[in-house]
């Protein structure tokens with residue numbers, strides 16, 4: 001129990017939400033009031049720390065129910081990584097430099113490099129850093145980002161996928177991330193989307209997908225679209241564009257920058273990928289489009305079948321009622 005964690009916005013006025021979270025009355029962010037202290041969130045000892053080796057080898061699969069990291073290294077490439085890449089290709093072309101904070105097993109960094117980006121990752125556990133390096137032959141720094149000396153090095157893109165909500169000091173870390181960007185650079189962010197009208201009781205009653213995000217040890221801040229825009233505006237990054245998230249049931253996905261954000265057409269992005277390794281990425285992206293089309297068709301077919309079943313049910317009932325009338 002760490003008592004009342006102040007909101008990132010500085011306000012200490014909040015309203016009760018659940019046993020583990022309070023709602024900031026000022027900015028609408030949900031704040032975890034239980035869980036680990038800021039010191040316990042550091043990885044000083046890879047064997048014992050919360051975000052150390054065991055977070056990856058046991059916690060993720062045993063406690064959170066995700067596939068293990070070996071499986072994830074293969075599977076993520078085909079769903080979330082492709083979705084993220086497709087979005088990034090709208091805003092920044094290879095060979096832009098990309099740094100992924102919290103790169104986990106490293107598959108997104110690997111896909112970016114395959115696409116022609118000069119990409120690297122950061123992770124906090126030395127074990128997972130080694131795992132990512134050897135699995136995908138990619139550069140990975142031992143973090144947190146505050147501890148890495150980049151010298152004069154700047155990045156065109158810094159990606160934070162499922163990271164922002166874990167940060168004990170989102171303002172400080174995002175200020176640093178913005179400072180590490182080159183002119184016109186942007187942050188690419190996926191994080192849970194809390195909606196201010198959500199009520200804990202209703203979420204429980206409807207078994208809402210957002211309930212999965214209440215991991216109070218890890219998810220210290222759950223932002224709304226408005227509160228996250230406020231955080232970045234406060235840091236001088238007022239240009240923000242929300243994109244469709246792959247996990248639309250509970251996430252938001254956006255790019256944010258201090259400079260106006262320009263976009264690229266799909267055709268331009270496709271041409272840029274016409275390199276020997278980029279062609280493999282193009283093939284994967286094309287296949288993803290086909291899979292999405294098929295899955296949309298299945299949804300239509302399912303809805304159609306449900307409507308027909310409903311019709312049969314209604315007609316059966318009518319026949320039954322008519323038969324009852326005929327008997328009397």
Ligand SMILES: [Zn+2]
Nearest residue numbers: 007009024027
């Ligand atoms: Zn607040």
